[in-house]
Amino acid sequence: MFVGSCHHFSMVRRLAGDGDEALQASVAEAWLGTHASPNTRAAYRIDLETFSKWCAKKGSIPLRANARALVAFQAAREAAGDSAATLRRRWSALSSFFEFVTDRDSTMTNPVRGLSRPRVLAGDPSPTRMLTAEDVDRYRTVAATLDPRLDALVSLLVSDGLKVGEALSLDVGDVSGRPPTVSIRVRRRGESRRVILDPHSGRVVLRCAGGRSSGPLFTGNRTTASDDPRRLTRFGADHLIRQLSEGDADRVTANALRRFHITTNQSSGTNIESVRDRAGLADVRSVRRYL
Numbered sequence: 001m002f003v004g005s006c007h008h009f010s011m012v013r014r015l016a017g018d019g020d021e022a023l024q025a026s027v028a029e030a031w032l033g034t035h036a037s038p039n040t041r042a043a044y045r046i047d048l049e050t051f052s053k054w055c056a057k058k059g060s061i062p063l064r065a066n067a068r069a070l071v072a073f074q075a076a077r078e079a080a081g082d083s084a085a086t087l088r089r090r091w092s093a094l095s096s097f098f099e100f101v102t103d104r105d106s107t108m109t110n111p112v113r114g115l116s117r118p119r120v121l122a123g124d125p126s127p128t129r130m131l132t133a134e135d136v137d138r139y140r141t142v143a144a145t146l147d148p149r150l151d152a153l154v155s156l157l158v159s160d161g162l163k164v165g166e167a168l169s170l171d172v173g174d175v176s177g178r179p180p181t182v183s184i185r186v187r188r189r190g191e192s193r194r195v196i197l198d199p200h201s202g203r204v205v206l207r208c209a210g211g212r213s214s215g216p217l218f219t220g221n222r223t224t225a226s227d228d229p230r231r232l233t234r235f236g237a238d239h240l241i242r243q244l245s246e247g248d249a250d251r252v253t254a255n256a257l258r259r260f261h262i263t264t265n266q267s268s269g270t271n272i273e274s275v276r277d278r279a280g281l282a283d284v285r286s287v288r289r290y291l
Contacts, residue, residue: 024063031100039165042234047093050077063101067111070094131252131260139244139252144204149218149232150240152201152208157257159198161265161279162186164237164254170217172209179203188280 028048035041052062054073065073077087095112102110136158143150156162166186174185182202183194197205209217219229220236237254245252258279265275276284 024061027063027101028097031097034100035096038169039163042165043089044093044096046235047090048097050090051094062097065098065111067115070111070115130263131256133264135252136257136260139257142244146243147240148204148208148210150243152204153218153237153240154244154257155198155201155204157254158261159201160195161258161261162195163258163280164234166280168216168218168232168234168237172212172215172217175205175209175217177202179206182206186280189282 032041032045032048035044048062051065051073054076055062055065055069058069060069074087074091077090082090091112095110098110098112139154140151140158143154153164153167156167157164166188169187170184175182176185177183179202180199181196182199182205183196184205185192186195205217215229216231218232218237220232222230241254241257242251262275262279265278266272270278272284272288
């Protein structure tokens, strides 16, 4: 929905008057470009798109939103079942977006200012669903029958604790070795490190690569202008993962799969610092919250 680049911020007030969606899109893309983390950009893009769709149903656009609209949006998302942590992230995304816009047009005001943010209390347990071993076994079986990409992605999350963004950024050239010893090169906080994969992960990752010698490990269904496969997006990965639990009352998420890795490793006796390092978390407090 949000594509292009922003060149004319002085036109933002015109947008609020005539509903120029193309200009809104370029403003949104420019705002997303100010965030260095790919994970933050992906999450904030979804948050802004969710808000935009909600506004469209109300016959408006995000840049026309006032404080009353934001409160109504929050109530709608609470009713839809968003967790407190998700509500707070959406609020942060919208606050950042409107701050970006108002910094470039002094005649506009940030509708988020002065409103009470959703609260996530320090020490609260993770709202992420806790999976059982039976759940994970079932998801692995489904993944293996559906798609080699899904099979590899589930294994990297469950057995190796990778973040989705880390897995999606892998290239075929980052994979080396042969079963049972296969390793990948992961980029974390600006540094590159080798991670030896679980033996099953090694096998399904090589299956996912499919004999290719270059390009992204996880590919999408579309190709580039040169007919090379495009990298699988976060949206595409989420679509694959949703297929694991179609028809279930509780839909599985990538974060739930990764939480299973963290909790099972800790319960098996792995010390918390090793669990933190393996999962690429910055602080042991994040591990404790998962636990």
